[in-house]
Amino acid sequence: MRWTATGLLAAMAVLFFTTHGLLGDHPAWGYVNAFAEAAMVGGLADWFAVTALFRHPLGIPIPHTAIIPMNKDRIADTMAQFLRENFLTPAVVARRMSGMNVAKAVGDFLAASPQQSASDTRSRLTGGAAELLAEVLESLDPDRLGNQMRAGLGSQLAKIDVSPLAGRMLESTMADQRHTPLIDGFIRWAGLTLEDNEETVRDIIHTRVAGVLRWAGLDKTISGNVLDGLYKLLAEVLIDPEHPLRGKVEEGLRKLATDLQTDPATRERVEEMKRDLMENPAVSEWWMGVWERIRQSLIRRARDAESGLGEEMRSLLADLGEALKKDERLQLQINRFARRTAVGVASRYGSEIVTLVSETVKRWDATTVTGRIESAVGRDLQFIRINGTLVGGLVGMTLHFITSFL
Known part of the structure; x- marks a missing residue:
């Protein structure tokens, strides 16, 4: 021109x-x-x-x-000055934001079907979010982050009264007869443990019986009878659902469920056990190992395009978008938050x-x-x-x- x-x-x-x-x-x-x-x-x-x-x-x-x-x-x-007086005043920002449904617009974008044009942008969004997650997890001090998460979980666990919760769970489990496989498994474990430690049991009986019995060789007979009796007892309890010993175990479990919910002494013992467990250094070391495996797994999945993490994030974003589109109360809350945030930014940082x-x-x-x-x-x-x-x-x-x- x-x-x-x-x-x-x-x-x-x-x-x-x-x-x-x-x-x-x-x-x-x-x-x-x-x-x-x-x-x-x-x-x-x-x-x-x-x-x-x-x-x-x-x-x-x-x-x-x-x-x-x-x-x-x-x-x-x-x-x-023109920008400050005409665009970055709280009144102008609030008036402009009041006519915008930010939450619904975000919901429409996130819930867009893969055939729509927004899908490419959404894929880039999830890919960028996954890469950002990997870089954040790599850049932060793993020990410090693990300790912070452990402290956060510990503070939340400390607020939970574990005893009534455990009592209700045990009570519900017994009401649905879901405790029976656990008792059967415990009996089998007891039998296998006894079998693996027969020599130890025989030695204990040998050292406890009188010297005359040992001299006469009756200690071996006694120990054999004791072991046979134990095996027979365990087999009977395992086979017979109406065995008295099994009933005693169930009675004890019912009493334990009741005490966990109502007995102050039992509840205090459980809380003390919980505190001791949380303060145990071995638990801290175990948690740090678990956290490190979780962190490394997340980094690998975020970096691996075939891991499915991107698809999971897209599904999560789509569900969030549907919720934003349909829930008017959620829209109201998010729009109010966005408006207050924008007004706050204009008020606090407009001059900057x-x-x-x-x-x-x-x-x-x-x-x-x-x-x-x-x-x-x-x-x-x-x-x-x-x-x-x-x-x-x-x-x-x-x-x-x-x-x-x-």
Whole structure:
């Protein structure tokens, strides 16, 4: 467009000098010459005006030219003040945010189907979130983070009264007969343990019986009978659901369930056991090992495109989007939070934002400011020159027409 405007100005100059020698041949040449002369003057005037905004015309330091570079700092302050007064005031931000349903817009975006255009953006969002998660987990001190999480879990566990909860769970388990496999498993474990430690049992009986019995060799018979009796007892309890010993075990479990919920002494013992367990260094070491495995697993899954973590995050985001779309009360709460946050940012940091804009523009050199503003205005600057050339020519031709009748 700059070449077009300059070419039009040059064409008017050529037309003016060409038609100057033809004025006596025909009256029409006078109109053409007047048009070209006035167009040339108008084009030159507008070229000077446009150029003077950004630089000195022809490099000559004429007063009141290069207006924008010479007033760069004042323009920066004016821009910043305009931004502060018209965009970053709490009242303006609140009024603008009050008409926006931010939660529903976010919900529509998150719940968009994979066939819609938003799916690519959402995939990039989940991919970026997964990578961010991996980098955060790698950058944070694993020991410190693990200790913080352990402390947080410990503080929450300390608030929970474990005893009544355990009592109700045990009571519910027995009501549904879900404790029977546990008792059977315990009996089998007892039998296997006894089998693995037969020699130890025999040694204990050998050392406890009288010397005469040992001398007579009856200790082996006694220990064999004791072991056979124990095996028989365990087998009977395992086979017979109505065995008295099994009933005693169930009676004890029922009493334990009741005491866990109602007996202060039992509840206090459970709480003391819980505190001792939480303060045990071995538990801390166990937790740190568990946390490190969890952390490494999360990092690997976040970095592995085939792990399915991205799909899980997309499914989670889609569910969140559906909830935001349908739950008006949730929308109200989120919109209120977003509005208060935006107003708070404008109120607390509006001055800092304005200062950032002003100082950034001031740090630009004059050439940068000129180039950016001139590029932003763009083609319209050259249309000013073109219009000035054409309008000047029409005015000149009109004046020639008037003066020809005087």
